[in-house]
Structure formats: structure tokens, C-alpha cells
Amino acid sequence: MKTDTVSLLDIQRLNKSFGDKPVLKNVDVNVEQGKTLVIVGPSGSGKSTLLRCMNLLEPIESGVITFEGRDIATPEARREAWRFRQEMAMVFQHFELFPHLSVIDNIMLAPVKIKGVPKAQARQKALELLERVRIPDKANAWPEELSGGQQQRVAIARALAMEPRVMLFDEPTSALDPEMIKEVLDVMTELSDQGMTSVVVTHEMSFARRAAHRVVFMADGEVVENLPTDQFFGGEVKPRTRQFLDQIL
Ligand code: ADP
Ligand code: MG
Numbered sequence: 001m002k003t004d005t006v007s008l009l010d011i012q013r014l015n016k017s018f019g020d021k022p023v024l025k026n027v028d029v030n031v032e033q034g035k036t037l038v039i040v041g042p043s044g045s046g047k048s049t050l051l052r053c054m055n056l057l058e059p060i061e062s063g064v065i066t067f068e069g070r071d072i073a074t075p076e077a078r079r080e081a082w083r084f085r086q087e088m089a090m091v092f093q094h095f096e097l098f099p100h101l102s103v104i105d106n107i108m109l110a111p112v113k114i115k116g117v118p119k120a121q122a123r124q125k126a127l128e129l130l131e132r133v134r135i136p137d138k139a140n141a142w143p144e145e146l147s148g149g150q151q152q153r154v155a156i157a158r159a160l161a162m163e164p165r166v167m168l169f170d171e172p173t174s175a176l177d178p179e180m181i182k183e184v185l186d187v188m189t190e191l192s193d194q195g196m197t198s199v200v201v202t203h204e205m206s207f208a209r210r211a212a213h214r215v216v217f218m219a220d221g222e223v224v225e226n227l228p229t230d231q232f233f234g235g236e237v238k239p240r241t242r243q244f245l246d247q248i249l
Contacts, residue, residue, distance in 0.1 A: 006033040007066070008166055008197050009054060009088075014063030016046075016053060023049050025221045027063070031166065031199055036192040038208040038229075039201045041218035042244065047201045050218070051168050054199065055088050056081040068165070086114065089159035093171045095151040097143040097158070103130070104139040107158045115162070122161070129157035133187050149180030153187055166197040173204060205249060209233055217241045 009031040016024040023046045031037050039047050052058040054065065056078060065073040072084050097106050107126035111117040117125075130136050133153035135146075143151055152172055159167060169188065173181040185207045192198055192211040202208065208215055208229065215232040217225035217240075225232065225241045237245070 005035070007031070008033045008068060009199075010064075010066040011050075011054065012064040012066075014050075014053060014065070015061045016049060016058065017061060023221045024053065024060075027218075027221075027223055029216060029223065029226070031197060032213070034195040034197055035213040036196075036198045036200060036211050037214050037216065038212035039199065039216045039218060040203065040205075040208065040244070041224075045218040046221040047218055048170050051090065051170050051199065051201060055090055055168060056084060086162055087165045088168055089162055089164035089166075090168045090170065091152070091155050091159050091172050093174045095143075095148075095155040097151055097154055099143055101143075102139070103135075103141050103143065103146070103154050106143065106154060107161050110158070111161050126157070126161060129160050130154075132160070132190075133157045134183070147180055148176045149183045152176065152180075152184045156184075156187060156191075160191075166199065167191065169198065169200040169202070171201050171203070173202065203248060205233075217244060219244070 007030050011027055011029040014024050014027040015022065027050060039050065041047055049058060053060050056072060060073055063073065064071055067084055071077060098109070101109065104123065104126050107129060108119070108122040111122045111125065112119055127139060130139055133156055135150055135153055138146060138150060143154065146154065173184050176184065181204065185204060188200065189207065189211045212229045215227060215229055216223055219240055225237055
């Protein structure tokens with residue numbers, strides 16, 4: 001098996017507080033090129049905050065965030081946060097589509113407005129992406145006409161339209177009715193299989209088993225466990241991790 005890996009996004013000794021409450025404590029996380037990292041942990045453990053720090057949506061107190069070999073957490077790099085953010089697409093629990101734009105316009109907006117992609121080209125790409133997320137017939141629908149699962153797949157297509165280097169998913173299926181969860185996870189699994197670098201915060205352990213290369217377990221702002229998927233689910237884990245797994249499996 002090939003074992004050489006390239007780090008795309010590397011977090012080292014990251015510390016962050018809200019007020020006087022530390023929410024990330026010396027967090028080390030490494031995201032390898034082409035791999036899927038799943039982050040699990042109880043509510044309030046700092047998962048969303050970690051994703052927001054990765055995406056430079058939150059200031060940090062100390063630590064290093066290296067993206068493609070460059071420290072992006074320095075004040076100078078932060079001034080170009082918009083540039084890095086284009087390379088790191090985020091998909092949220094609540095899809096946050098633009099309600100006044102059709103599905104295809106939702107997907108075309110950023111490539112046309114931010115990247116200056118010609119409209120015809122952006123439209124062609126958007127149609128391809130709608131095929132990829134398995135709703136090719138919804139281009140001209142309005143977001144409110146779609147099910148939650150379809151809206152989330154549009155949100156994924158919209159994120160992919162910017163051709164990011166990494167996709168950050170924050171509990172993308174938590175707001176969905178059970179029967180719609182699979183259709184979204186299937187699309188994410190396919191992306192993972194195709195080598196899209198992904199960081200996924202989720203409680204869906206079947207997805208983690210199937211798609212993750214590594215699993216990180218966080219509790220109280222700390223990385224408790226960081227293991228290859230097989231070891232995480234099959235091997236020796238710390239008591240705190242075992243307790244969490246026993247609760248949800
Ligand atoms: P998770 O995503 O694992 O549920 P979060 O990253 O959302 O955890 O939150 C971690 C901790 O930080 C929680 O105690 C939460 O209440 C707190 N927190 C998150 N966002 C803010 C904020 N903007 N202001 C103050 N506290 C916050
Ligand atoms: Mg969260």
C-alpha cells in the first residue's frame with residue numbers, strides 16, 4: 001500500500017478561548033492531501049470552533065495553521081484570508097442557500113462574481129456539479145422547492161464550484177430528516193473516494209467507518225484520540241473515547 005502522504009492543512013498547538021473560557025487547548029490536527037478526516041465528539045467539545053479556525057473565521061490565541069506549506073495564522077496572512085477561504089469550502093448544518101436565487105444561480109454566483117469565470121462556462125460547470133450530486137433536473141428550481149437533502153446537495157455543489165483544495169463539513173446531516181441523510185452521505189462518500197481532501201464533523205459513524213482515513217475524537221477542547229479509522233473502531237482506545245463510542249454506537 002502507498003504510504004507517502006502530503007500534508008495540506010496542519011494545525012499545531014492551537015489555543016483559543018472565548019472570554020476566559022478555553023475552548024481549544026493545544027490542538028494538533030493534520031489533514032493529508034486527498035484524505036478524509038472525521039472529527040467526532042460531544043456537543044461543546046470545540047469541533048465547530050476548530051473548523052472555523054481552520055477557515056480563518058475565528059482569531060486564535062496561539063498556534064500554527066499551515067496551509068499548503070504556508071503559515072496562514074500570522075497577521076500578514078490573515079489580511080489575505082479571503083484568498084485562503086476560496087481554497088477551503090465550508091458546508092454547514094443549515095444549508096444557507098440564497099433563497100432569492102435559483103439552484104443554478106446559487107452555484108454560479110461565486111465563480112462568476114469572485115473568480116470572474118465567464119457565465120457560460122460557470123453554467124456548464126454548475127450543470128456538471130448537479131449531476132455529480134445527483135439532482136441534474138433541479139437547475140431551475142428554487143431552494144424552497146427542494147427537500148432538505150436536496151438543498152444540502154446543492155450547498156455541496158456550490159462549495160465544489162469554487163474548486164477548493166479542501167472541503168470542511170460541519171455536521172452536514174444533523175438538520176436532515178433520517179430518510180435524507182443517506183443521499184447526502186453517499187455524495188460525500190463519493191467525493192472522498194474520488195480523493196477530495198475533506199474534514200468532516202459528524203455523528204454518522206457508518207460514514208466515518210466507510211469514508212474516513214483517520215478519526216479524531218475531541219472532548220473539552222482537547223484532541224483525545226487521533227487514529228487511523230480501523231484502529232479507532234477496532235483497536236485500543238482511551239477510556240474517554242470508549243465511553244463516547246459506547247454511548248453512540
Ligand atoms: P461543538 O461544535 O463541538 O459543539 P463549539 O465549537 O460550537 O463545539 O463550542 C465549543 C465551546 O465554545 C462551547 O462551550 C461553546 O459554548 C463555546 N462557544 C462557541 N462559539 C462561541 C462564541 N461565539 N462565543 C462564546 N462562546 C462560544
Ligand atoms: Mg458544532
